[in-house]
Amino acid sequence: MKKHIDDFTVHEEHYDEIRAIMETEPYAQFIGMKLLNFGPGTATAELVPTENMVNAHNTVHGAILFSLADYVFAVASNSYGKTAVGVTTTMNFMSAAFPGEKITAVAREDKRNHRLGWYNIEVSNERELIATMQAMVYRKKEYFIPIEE
Numbered sequence: 804m805k806k807h808i809d810d811f812t813v814h815e816e817h818y819d820e821i822r823a824i825m826e827t828e829p830y831a832q833f834i835g836m837k838l839l840n841f842g843p844g845t846a847t848a849e850l851v852p853t854e855n856m857v858n859a860h861n862t863v864h865g866a867i868l869f870s871l872a873d874y875v876f877a878v879a880s881n882s883y884g885k886t887a888v889g890v891t892t893t894m895n896f897m898s899a900a901f902p903g904e905k906i907t908a909v910a911r912e913d914k915r916n917h918r919l920g921w922y923n924i925e926v927s928n929e930r931e932l933i934a935t936m937q938a939m940v941y942r943k944k945e946y947f948i949p950i951e952e
Contacts, residue, residue: 810883810915813950814843817884820948825878834867836874844912844920846878852902863900872924872936875910880920880940884948887920887940898933905929918942 880887924936
């Protein structure tokens with residue numbers, strides 16, 4: 804019989820390893836995202852968009868906002884050390900963001916079972932909510948950190 808592994812115990816015992824992997828995610832580093840904190844099923848990150856991240860209207864490109872939301876979604880859903888991959892996302896854009904202003908994204912887990920997880924993400928600047936994302940992951944059997952099973 805296979806031993807049950809508690810997600811919260813894995814998170815606590817391997818917090819530093821998980822954080823190091825999530826902080827050094829290549830794409831997040833490439834565009835300048837900074838992981839501020841994360842816990843079991845939660846994550847917060849920020850980005851200060853540059854002039855080369857704007858669209859034709861001189862506002863921050865939607866793909867940049869999506870990327871920041873997707874990053875905290877990935878961190879939150881992988882916070883237990885078990886490989887989780889995105890299945891669906893729905894993004895709602897509400898207000899424009901501008902280069903040079905700090906943008907923060909916060910992911911919160913709504914529900915999780917052994918195979919799926921559901922998340923809500925909010926993206927804000929210092930004045931207002933600018934976008935939301937609803938997302939679901941598939942949780943694989945494998946862990947991306949070494950644990951004793």
